[in-house]
Amino acid sequence: MLALLPVNFRGVSRFAVALFFAMLGSLVLQPLSVFADDAALTERVHQFLYEKTQALGEEVVIDLRPPSPHLPPCLDPEPFLPNANQAPLGRVSVGVRCGEQQRQVRYLQAQIDVIGPYAVAAEDIPRGTRITQAMLDTQHGNLGELSSRTVTDAEAIIGNMTRRPISRGSTFQAHDLQAPRLVERGERVTVIAEGASFRVAREGEAMDDGGLNERVRVRFGSREIMEARVIDKGVLRVDF
Template sequence: MFKQFLNSTRCLLQTVGLAGAVFFTVGALAQADGVRPEFMDSTQQWLDKAVAGNLPSGSSPLRMEITVGELDSRLRLAPCARVEPYLPPGTRLWGKTRLGLRCLEGSVKWNVFLPVTIKAYGQAWVVKGQVSAGAALTQDDVMEAEVDWAEQREAIISNPDQWLGQVANRALTSGQALRQGMIRPAEVFRAGAQIRVQVQGAGFEITSDGQALSAGVVGQPARVKMNNGHVMSGEVLDSRTVRLEI
């Protein structure tokens, strides 16, 4: 019955040059009735493949969960024979994001955005109690637990060597996963400290005394004033030593 009505309606509208409106309205009826658009299945497959190929390199195994939201209920999309998913510029398949959908073959070309949530569950280091700002982290301050890596944009710190002995940038509370930006390397000496300077060159190495002109962090450069008054920059080796290469 509905098919006969639709055919007669299409013939009537074609007579007045409005055939395109029939397809637009039929598409709108399908959405209004809560029918899942056919292109959503292929969109889900595209997402699964894209997320699998976009996992952080060198990370521990992650259990991915992909939740596809709903299109705006106010949208009335014309039927489309081929819908292409794409990632809008400046977005990534991580956390709460969005996916673009554009009609490539249809009576009306349209472009919409679909809300998507990507969760990535894996092991991480989580704060056990309270850590004050400026305090150095120890093994007793953290424990391993499963968290959603994609809950925040900052990357998870998964290697213990990257946080052990580091200093909290701000107060940390129980349950927080350690992420980049939360900690910084600890200073091993302050500006003005008397230090030992190892000077290395082609075929020689000498040791001298000097004065630090900047705070020292292991593995980072520091400025040093030599006994002869020259100011040089070298790599901090430990709490007393800076290495200069000439």
């Protein structure tokens, strides 16, 4: 709080007195204006983060660091996540576009803790196993303390194959899972090419293993090789 000391203006010109009070007013009003701008900015970012995280768990705690006091006011703040494909959990950086044309960009730091459920292995799961519902269990905790690559949703785990053994009680990392093979190397497969007025199907030999939406090389005859995308068991499509 600003403390005011007694000032003796005896013998001082009116202009000097007016200048003194003008300077005093700028010292008082400017910090209040900056504080109001910062409060509006942090409130907007806090609301944005809550909207992004409220569906992840049962309780959300957001600790947002205040913006730097050395930066100019952020008008019409529009928050965004630099990594839109990653859930905002733990320590995250939040981008904010400022100004009418949003040309100014600044970043704020936040700690986001979400208490909620996450899937773990209910038993030891060997490598190469297709995961079923019975192999999963549910635990509750701070999702922000988990690895950023942890797959917490059971629905996103079921049906996938394990790339390595998973111990009982362990979480599932994205690199631990792979889509089930729909095409195996050396298998006879059907490759479909279609457009607005045509549809052609050819039979060839898969040169790679592949899961859903993965690209696989297919050999036709002895020389022709084409790459196609897996869309079903033993069926691939050529993307134009």
